[in-house]
Amino acid sequence: MTGKQRSNKIQVPQGMFDILPEDQPFYQKVYEVGKKIASFYGFKEITPPILESTELFEKGTGEATEIVEKQMYSLKTKGGDSLTLRPEFTPSLARAYLEQGMISLPQPVKMFSFGPVFRHEKPQAGRYRQFYQLNLEAFGSRHPIVDVEIIYIFYNILQSLGIKKLIIELNSIGDKECIGDYKKLLVRYLKKNESRLCPDCKRRLKTNPLRIMDCKQERCKQIAAGAPQIIDHLCKECHNHFKKVLEFLDELGLPYNLNPCLVRGLDYYTRTVFEIIAEDELGRQIGSLVGGGRYDNLVKLFSRKNIPACGGAAGVERIISIMKERRLVTAEVQPPRVFLAQLGDAAKIKSLKLMEDFRKAGILVAASLDKDSLSAQLKNADKLKASHSLIIGEEEASRDMVIIRDMVNGRQTTVRTDKVAGELKKKLKQQ
Numbered sequence: 553m554t555g556k557q558r559s560n561k562i563q564v565p566q567g568m569f570d571i572l573p574e575d576q577p578f579y580q581k582v583y584e585v586g587k588k589i590a591s592f593y594g595f596k597e598i599t600p601p602i603l604e605s606t607e608l609f610e611k612g613t614g615e616a617t618e619i620v621e622k623q624m625y626s627l628k629t630k631g632g633d634s635l636t637l638r639p640e641f642t643p644s645l646a647r648a649y650l651e652q653g654m655i656s657l658p659q660p661v662k663m664f665s666f667g668p669v670f671r672h673e674k675p676q677a678g679r680y681r682q683f684y685q686l687n688l689e690a691f692g693s694r695h696p697i698v699d700v701e702i703i704y705i706f707y708n709i710l711q712s713l714g715i716k717k718l719i720i721e722l723n724s725i726g727d728k729e730c731i732g733d734y735k736k737l738l739v740r741y742l743k744k745n746e747s748r749l750c751p752d753c754k755r756r757l758k759t760n761p762l763r764i765m766d767c768k769q770e771r772c773k774q775i776a777a778g779a780p781q782i783i784d785h786l787c788k789e790c791h792n793h794f795k796k797v798l799e800f801l802d803e804l805g806l807p808y809n810l811n812p813c814l815v816r817g818l819d820y821y822t823r824t825v826f827e828i829i830a831e832d833e834l835g836r837q838i839g840s841l842v843g844g845g846r847y848d849n850l851v852k853l854f855s856r857k858n859i860p861a862c863g864g865a866a867g868v869e870r871i872i873s874i875m876k877e878r879r880l881v882t883a884e885v886q887p888p889r890v891f892l893a894q895l896g897d898a899a900k901i902k903s904l905k906l907m908e909d910f911r912k913a914g915i916l917v918a919a920s921l922d923k924d925s926l927s928a929q930l931k932n933a934d935k936l937k938a939s940h941s942l943i944i945g946e947e948e949a950s951r952d953m954v955i956i957r958d959m960v961n962g963r964q965t966t967v968r969t970d971k972v973a974g975e976l977k978k979k980l981k982q983q
């Protein structure tokens with residue numbers, strides 16, 4: 553999609569794409585595996601609207617983030633409201649938690665979502681402007697076990713989808729107590745190196761100095777490598793929290809890597825931040841599939857209620873791209889073993905009614921109802937390698953009968969229309 557010459561023809565918007573029929577099983581598989589595992593751990597599904605008030609993301613995702621600065625699709629409604637296509641789920645779920653009174657439910661309230669998000673990014677491999685996220689959030693617990701539970705669930709979802717070689721990148725960015733002092737220290741260090749920073753990071757030095765730690769430019773990476781590390785400046789509570797997270801991960805035997813440069817690109821994080829990265833056979837990192845962390849101060853921005861929270865989101869297209877590349881088979885779609893052929897309008901309408909009987913009986917049947925030639929239809933049955941064909945000619949239609957033809961030995965039986973689903977079930981069982 554990237555770099556493609558765009559003509560004057562109406563085309564799909566840049567950075568977006570059609571999810572074609574052959575791709576649907578992949579999305580369904582990720583959704584089903586995600587939902588099954590998340591619901592086992594008590595995460596209930598919630599679907600917030602795709603459009604939310606712009607203010608929700610400005611406040612929640614954070615004014616100094618790249619998402620809010622450059623990437624939101626915002627619009628003014630005819631009524632004058634300012635709305636934005638969600639660039640992520642987290643602020644929506646914090647809003648829903650407050651608005652739906654979930655504060656009075658037993659805590660933590662754990663929620664699972666799946667759906668498209670929109671970011672006006674520069675399109676490139678693995679980076680789209682509309683992409684799906686599988687998102688988990690848990691509101692109402694400060695306990696480090698919740699951080700680990702979220703990481704563990706994502707890890708298990710990826711494993712169950714067949715993506716086995718994974719590494720968890722981990723850091724703690726402290727809380728209000730310690731981050732302020734650390735930022736001063738960091739800015740002092742970065743100012744000394746300001747002339748060598750990339751233009752974006754020179755700007756970040758004023759708006760969001762922490763982000764300089766994970767700039768992808770080589771020269772900034774070198775500066776970040778020599779910077780003071782937040783982990784050495786955590787307050788006692790944050791230090792103990794992180795220590796527990798590491799202990800739990802050790803107990804579970806999950807592979808992690810402490811990464812002092814991992815700060816994540818969203819303003820709301822406190823304490824634990826993580827990403828789950830896929831590796832190839834040679835141990836080279838091939839993409840960040842999941843990102844998340846704790847955000848104990850986000851809900852407070854909307855309500856003054858002190859509700860700690862933790863969550864994460866997986867990028868569904870990145871997961872699917874690995875599933876496809878490694879030929880990790882998705883839910884195999886069973887081809888129908890029965891073909892229904894018909895002749896004449898009366899037979900066509902009888903066939904349509906019969907299809908409903910088969911659907912209810914759980915028998916997969918293919919048909920080409922728009923075709924008139926019987927031989928063309930039987931050719932389709934051959935292509936499908938159907939074990940049985942059902943034939944309704946004009947005469948059968950008028951007598952309310954159906955011919956069942958065994959495609960292997962050519963034997964035919966004629967049965968009443970209302971008996972055909974039962975009869976067919978028996979024959980398919982005998983095979």
Ligand code: HAM
Pocket residue numbers: 639640641642671673678679680681683685687688689818840841842843844845846847862863864865866867868869870
């Ligand atoms: P994020 O790191 O911005 O976090 O996105 C999560 C995942 O979405 C990434 O790890 C990546 O797999 C995928 N992703 C991000 N941008 C793109 C893109 N342009 N194209 C394709 N995939 C992409 C969040 O969104 C946070 N809301 C996660 C979170 C939930 N933190 C706490 N709770």
